[in-house]
Amino acid sequence: MNCRGVSRRLSAFIDNDLSPGIRQAVEEHLEHCHSCKRRLGEYEAIVTAARDLPSLTLTDGFVERVVKAINSQQETKEVLGAFRYRFTIAGAAFMVTSAAVFFLVGPPSTNVTSTYSGVQDSLMRQSQTAPDFWAHPETKVSSFPVPEGAIPQQAVDSKSTLRNDSTLRIEEYVLPDYQKVKETVDHKF
Amino acid sequence: MSNGTNEKGRSRISDKELMELIQSGDEKSFAELVARYQDRLLNFVGRIVTDQETAEELIQETFLRIFNQKHSYTPEYAVSTWIYTIALNLARSELRKRKLRRFLSLDFLKEESDVEIAGRTGGIGEGLAPILQKAIDALPEDYRTAFILCDIQRLPYQQIAEILRVPVGTVKSRINRARAMLRDKLKPYKEIYYELSRGIPQTISLY
Incomplete structure (x- = not known):
């Protein structure tokens, strides 16, 4: 065996x-x-x-600190x-x-029918999003005229009822649940 | 063994039996485990992170993890292997954090040299231990850990391999390399070698 192996x-x-x-x-x-030796x-x-080498020694009370830490952790877990x-x-x-309430009372009524004959210009510009009055369930919407050419074509789908007098009929509106109204209306538009 | 094991009985039982008691909810057995391993862990973790205060925090965290994960221990390995592995993971995590902090503060630009190691300790006038300790601290982490486990903790190669999760051959290689690096670091100081070699009958005259 040579030096490297040794x-x-x-x-x-x-x-x-x-x-x-x-x-x-x-x-x-x-x-x-001699060299390897x-x-x-x-x-x-x-x-x-x-x-x-001299041993390192722990500071006093280490075991107590560990036990205290475990007890503290246990209390936190219990809480x-x-x-x-x-x-x-x-x-x-x-x-x-x-x-129980749902089955006994039934779902909130969605059978509110209103007709409005037209949409305000400002609302129609926001027809892809929720118009302000949808955020206020108490708002009473009645018929109001639709300015000629104010209805974006893409906002009226085949399910909407566009009357001869240029009014749009929305069958469901004003519900306590804003999201539902929005979904419904978005769908109809 | 029942939960009613008394203090004397606990001090006599093996680590694995102690773990069984801990797993069954015996808190006094856990205190016995802490007493058995606290010094060993301090001399292991303390020499890896080279800071006693941090080492004590890490050991406390080690025992907390042992307590919380007591059911994850399986008798397949020695209890000491499991405990050392947990402590080593925490120590390595601490070293990574330090490395990141050092990098962010640009302190990595200031590399320590062997001259500084000897200079800070004031040479052999302050005794051999600080110089050797500084030389060990200056070893790369992989070699330092293997050296500490072998030459300070005095664990067998096989157990070191299980703790480090590397083959036994790698452990042997790292230990051999660590000893060679220490030899090189201490070589400039003939007096140190003289002191190191005293009382070793089989050692020949070095110089």
Whole structure:
């Protein structure tokens, strides 16, 4: 075995982790190689010094701090757990109540029919979005004239009822649920 | 083993039996585990992050994780391997944060040299330990961790390989390389080698 091979195996030699055959080859090399022998001595010195390094010591009360941290964490978990439980119960109760009301009372009436004969210019310009009066369920919309040419063609689909007198009939409107009104109207437009 | 194991009984049982008790909810067994590993972990994590205060915080976090994840331990591995792995992950995470902070503050432009390592400690006048410790601190993280686990924690190669999740051959290579790097770092100081080699009968005269 040459110096390079021995050098690679010096750590394992110190740690007694070589097979008997290889260990013997290393030992034979070390007997006549001063350089490798010196290197071995340096390694052994480092290993011994590292093992003798003074131990670090924890500051007082470490175990108590760990136990306290765990207890604190447990308490936090319990509080969060209790809240989660309460919210779950409350949520379930709300869902059950809502379902019961829905089935007993029925859905909000959508059978409101109104007719308006026309749309204001400003509203028609916003016909792709929700006109202001849809945001106010209390608004009473009656018929009002449609200025000639004010209705964008793309806003009136085949389901809309465009009367001969240039009025547009919307069958559903003014509901407590803004989104529903918007969907309905968007669909009709 | 029942939850009614007394203090004396706990101190005698193996780590795996202790973990079984912890998994069954025995808090006193957990305190015993902390007592068994706190010093070992400090001398492991402390030498990786090179800062005692941070090391203590990381060890506390290690024990919190052990407690929270106690059911994820399986007897397939030694308890110590599992614990060292958790501690090492936290220590590496801390080193990554430091590296990022150092990069952001542009401190990486100021590289430490071996001369500074020896100069700060004041040479061998202050004793051998600080110089060797500084040389260990200056090793790259992979080599430093392998060296600490082998030569300070004195764990076998196989367990080190399990903790680092690398083949045993890689562990041997890293340890050999770490020792060689330390040798090179300390070589300029003949007196240090003289001191290092004292009391080692099989070591020949170095110079």
